[in-house]
Amino acid sequence: MDDGLILSLAAATFRYPGAARDAVTDVSLDVRDGECVALLGPNGSGKTTLLRLALGLVRPGHGAATILGRAAVEWSRRELARLVGVVPQREETSFPMRVRDAVLLGRYARLSPWSGERPADRAAVDRALAQCDATDLADRWLTTLSGGEFQRVRLARALAQEPRALVLDEPTASLDLRHEMALFERVRALVDRERLAAVVITHQVNLAARFADRVLLLADGHAVGQGTPTQVLTRETIERVFRWPVAIEPFDGRPQMIPLRQPLS
Amino acid sequence: MALCARAQTLSHLRSVGGGIFALRPAAHSTHLAGLLLALAACGTGARPPASHGPITLEDDAGRTVALAAPARRIVSLAPSFTEILFALGAGDRVVGRTTWCDYPAAALTVPSVGDGLNPNVEAVAARHPDLVVLYRSALDETAAAQLARLGIPSLVLRQDHLADVARAARVLGRALGDSIRGDSLAAAIDTFLAAPPPRATVRLAFVVWDNPPIVIGAGSYLDELARLAGGSNVFHDLASASAEVSLETLAARDPDAIVVLTDSTAAPGFAARREWLTVGAVRERRFVYLVGSLFGRPNPRMRTAAAEFRRRLEAAR
Amino acid sequence: MKWLALAGLALAALALAVVLGPAHVPLTELFTSPIVRDLRVPRALLAFLVGGALATAGASLQALVRNPLADPYLLGLSGGAGLGAVAAIALHAVGPWALPLAAFAGALGAMGLVYRLGLVGGAELDPRVLILAGVAVGAFAAAVTTALVSLSDASELRNAFLWLWGGLSGASWDTVRVMAIYAPLPLAVLYGAARSLDLLALGDEPARHLGADVARVKRRVYVAASLLTAAAVAVSGVIGFVGLIVPHVMRTLWGHRHRTLLPASFLGGGALLALADTLARTAVAPRELPVGIVTALVGVPVFTLLLRRWTTA
Numbered sequence: 001m002d003d004g005l006i007l008s009l010a011a012a013t014f015r016y017p018g019a020a021r022d023a024v025t026d027v028s029l030d031v032r033d034g035e036c037v038a039l040l041g042p043n044g045s046g047k048t049t050l051l052r053l054a055l056g057l058v059r060p061g062h063g064a065a066t067i068l069g070r071a072a073v074e075w076s077r078r079e080l081a082r083l084v085g086v087v088p089q090r091e092e093t094s095f096p097m098r099v100r101d102a103v104l105l106g107r108y109a110r111l112s113p114w115s116g117e118r119p120a121d122r123a124a125v126d127r128a129l130a131q132c133d134a135t136d137l138a139d140r141w142l143t144t145l146s147g148g149e150f151q152r153v154r155l156a157r158a159l160a161q162e163p164r165a166l167v168l169d170e171p172t173a174s175l176d177l178r179h180e181m182a183l184f185e186r187v188r189a190l191v192d193r194e195r196l197a198a199v200v201i202t203h204q205v206n207l208a209a210r211f212a213d214r215v216l217l218l219a220d221g222h223a224v225g226q227g228t229p230t231q232v233l234t235r236e237t238i239e240r241v242f243r244w245p246v247a248i249e250p251f252d253g254r255p256q257m258i259p260l261r262q263p264l265s
Numbered sequence: 266m267a268l269c270a271r272a273q274t275l276s277h278l279r280s281v282g283g284g285i286f287a288l289r290p291a292a293h294s295t296h297l298a299g300l301l302l303a304l305a306a307c308g309t310g311a312r313p314p315a316s317h318g319p320i321t322l323e324d325d326a327g328r329t330v331a332l333a334a335p336a337r338r339i340v341s342l343a344p345s346f347t348e349i350l351f352a353l354g355a356g357d358r359v360v361g362r363t364t365w366c367d368y369p370a371a372a373l374t375v376p377s378v379g380d381g382l383n384p385n386v387e388a389v390a391a392r393h394p395d396l397v398v399l400y401r402s403a404l405d406e407t408a409a410a411q412l413a414r415l416g417i418p419s420l421v422l423r424q425d426h427l428a429d430v431a432r433a434a435r436v437l438g439r440a441l442g443d444s445i446r447g448d449s450l451a452a453a454i455d456t457f458l459a460a461p462p463p464r465a466t467v468r469l470a471f472v473v474w475d476n477p478p479i480v481i482g483a484g485s486y487l488d489e490l491a492r493l494a495g496g497s498n499v500f501h502d503l504a505s506a507s508a509e510v511s512l513e514t515l516a517a518r519d520p521d522a523i524v525v526l527t528d529s530t531a532a533p534g535f536a537a538r539r540e541w542l543t544v545g546a547v548r549e550r551r552f553v554y555l556v557g558s559l560f561g562r563p564n565p566r567m568r569t570a571a572a573e574f575r576r577r578l579e580a581a582r
Numbered sequence: 583m584k585w586l587a588l589a590g591l592a593l594a595a596l597a598l599a600v601v602l603g604p605a606h607v608p609l610t611e612l613f614t615s616p617i618v619r620d621l622r623v624p625r626a627l628l629a630f631l632v633g634g635a636l637a638t639a640g641a642s643l644q645a646l647v648r649n650p651l652a653d654p655y656l657l658g659l660s661g662g663a664g665l666g667a668v669a670a671i672a673l674h675a676v677g678p679w680a681l682p683l684a685a686f687a688g689a690l691g692a693m694g695l696v697y698r699l700g701l702v703g704g705a706e707l708d709p710r711v712l713i714l715a716g717v718a719v720g721a722f723a724a725a726v727t728t729a730l731v732s733l734s735d736a737s738e739l740r741n742a743f744l745w746l747w748g749g750l751s752g753a754s755w756d757t758v759r760v761m762a763i764y765a766p767l768p769l770a771v772l773y774g775a776a777r778s779l780d781l782l783a784l785g786d787e788p789a790r791h792l793g794a795d796v797a798r799v800k801r802r803v804y805v806a807a808s809l810l811t812a813a814a815v816a817v818s819g820v821i822g823f824v825g826l827i828v829p830h831v832m833r834t835l836w837g838h839r840h841r842t843l844l845p846a847s848f849l850g851g852g853a854l855l856a857l858a859d860t861l862a863r864t865a866v867a868p869r870e871l872p873v874g875i876v877t878a879l880v881g882v883p884v885f886t887l888l889l890r891r892w893t894t895a
Contacts (some may be wrong), residue, residue: 543620543621
């Protein structure tokens with residue numbers, strides 16, 4: 001038994017009911033404590049479905065999805081929320097809420113429906129806010145936050161779950177350079193210092209290459225490559241998957257991709 | 266929609282004077298026959314109209330209505346008009362009635378055109394009337410205008426108070442070309458209403474609905490009928506025909522008797538409800554039941570109605 | 583401090599409802615008068631319970647369908663209750679509880695139908711389908727009701743509408759007892775789901791990631807809120823705006839945290855309906871206004887203000 005292994009997919013295949021083809025075909029993935037895995041791939045390549053499989057939200061048609069050695073679909077949402085913190089791609093904001101209350105939602109899985117918040121919960125919220133540099137935002141309304149602040153608060157909410165693994169689905173999609181880099185640095189720091197496992201879905205090939213220990217590149221639901229950034233992110237593979245000419249230059253020991261011009265004739 | 270339904274209900278209450286009750290006609294016909302026969306003394310209906318030429322009338326909507334000749338095919342859109350027309354010996358000229366027109370029994374053989382309020386103009390027109398008589402309400406005045414566009418003359422008449430019966434008798438008598446009979450019925454009613462009422466000995470309240478409690482006020486003929494029967498309505502201060510009041514007010518005004526218009530003499534449903542027991546008359550079961558069409562609308566039988574009401578009030582004391 | 587003010591408001595509303603009324607009761611006879619004992623006190627308590635139940639149900643349903651403009655009747659309950667009441671009259675059901683029970687049954691029928699329709703997409707209640715189903719079932723029930731009323735000769739049927747919009751005049755110790763025994767269970771279920779409701783506002787999948795069993799929470803909240811609303815309709819007819827306005831106001835004061843929002847809504851709803859009913863009984867005494875008219879007269883301006891704030895924010 002692999003002690004550090006948290007999330008695991010073994011040759012997992014999934015097809016949405018009524019769909020003509022598999023969303024994910026025969027993909028394997030292991031995520032361990034203290035490592036950061038990036039999921040890369042074009043739009044519609046099955047990244048989010050892969051996460052849903054790994055988190056037990058859907059049941060694999062073939063293969064297996066396990067969490068700490070137990071089938072993912074058997075975990076109750078409550079148990080799982082104590083192990084994995086997720087920052088989803090989108091969420092709704094129809095109701096006004098203050099930042100502290102929003103982060104407190106991360107404690108849901110650790111509170112009984114009838115008891116109030118304990119000092120430990122408040123401490124966890126404060127710690128999560130501090131980890132995300134969001135202590136000053138605590139009394140603000142969510143609707144008044146900038147995009148970068150909002151993502152920090154959502155990361156803090158996931159950290160308030162006190163999880164062993166973090167899952168982030170396109171966390172920097174609408175952020176500028178500074179906020180994007182800061183978020184990746186923050187996730188990397190959590191992985192290095194707190195030994196958290198992190199899975200990040202992103203379109204940023206270069207950031208994945210620089211921050212992730214391993215990369216899983218998906219195309220049409222298939223794993224095109226898996227391994228260290230240098231192993232996976234070769235010019236041939238990227239050009240094939242993204243269907244665009246690129247150049248690859250090493251920087252700081254990691255491959256960096258430069259998209260080439262291809263003027264319209 | 267809610268308010269509309271409420272308005273409709275209240276106007277309906279008003280139109281039949283609290284007679285929102287399905288009435289059984291046959292049960293009441295016997296003791297009324299006397300008055301009817303007296304009024305329609307020589308009435309077989311076959312007698313030709315006393316006059317033949319054009320007639321000009323003014324109705325209660327302030328409209329001037331011209332008839333080319335005495336009306337021979339009349340649609341009556343309120344039960345009291347039907348009663349008046351039969352009382353004037355013109356029952357055979359009534360070619361359409363409402364579902365509520367159940368008196369006299371002969372009226373039941375006339376085809377019904379609906380429930381009268383907000384009438385179906387097409388159903389009315391299908392009876393080919395040369396006169397339509399409508400109860401005065403906003404909806405009916407719209408119907409009158411629609412009938413006018415079809416070239417069908419109509420009269421809009423109030424029928425809220427007992428004196429309105431006399432007024433309607435006069436107008437309808439003229440419309441029939443028989444103002445002598447119309448005027449004599451009207452005069453009989455006027456004389457009856459002008460006579461001093463008996464001394465009021467019973468303080469009463471009409472309860473026409475229990476949740477919410479709705480009582481009859483001074484705007485209804487029932488308030489007058491109570492006075493003529495030796496009673497006094499404890500809600501005489503309410504100007505409208507009917508009104509929603511608090512149970513608390515009813516309890517505080519503490520009437521000697523609760524009058525219910527009903528089709529049976531079973532104790533009303535609210536008598537079993539605990540909150541109603543705060544009203545003394547309910548607690549002590551001092552109910553007076555006014556059963557049937559005699560009380561359900563203002564009508565030419567009011568003398569009988571008042572006498573019968575008085576007898577029941579005295580029996581309840 | 584806010585809690586103290588709210589509790590004070592609730593107590594003041596109850597006190598006013600007992601002291602004020604169309605009949606003159608001297609203060610010295612306040613504790614002996616049967617009018618106070620058997621009419622005002624039960625009516626004040628019933629108003630409070632019904633107002634509290636409606637506001638709590640409203641707050642919960644708003645989170646369930648993720649729409650702050652939802653109302654406890656949104657899901658077809660008033661239509662079902664109206665149909666039940668009219669059917670009871672048409673079938674000549676008698677007895678003091680015939681109408682309330684029939685309305686309750688009608689509301690439950692509508693609830694079941696909407697629930698079933700809400701599951702059409704799968705095993706989970708979809709808020710959008712739920713709202714559409716509620717509107718459709720409500721409209722259908724209203725149409726059947728109106729058809730019954732206009733086609734039937736029994737004019738008492740019209741009174742079903744009076745009853746349905748009639749308010750609290752049927753209050754007695756019996757109805758208070760029924761509500762007091764009945765309401766705590768669904769109220770407790772909603773309170774127990776308070777934190778889950780906080781999560782639901784984020785969307786189904788985010789709520790799941792935070793640990794909520796979304797499908798079960800939705801079912802529970804839907805059933806409990808509907809049961810509360812159905813009981814409120816059965817004892818007091820349809821009373822609008824309480825379930826819409828009160829949660830709104832409380833949300834601006836306390837934010838979107840249902841552990842505080844739900845109890846605050848209960849107190850606020852109770853206070854509002856007790857005050858509105860006092861106004862309904864006394865404003866045009868000896869006549870009485872339907873309490874729904876008073877809540878609408880108060881509610882619509884407040885609602886307009888909130889809507890403006892909400893859309894400009």
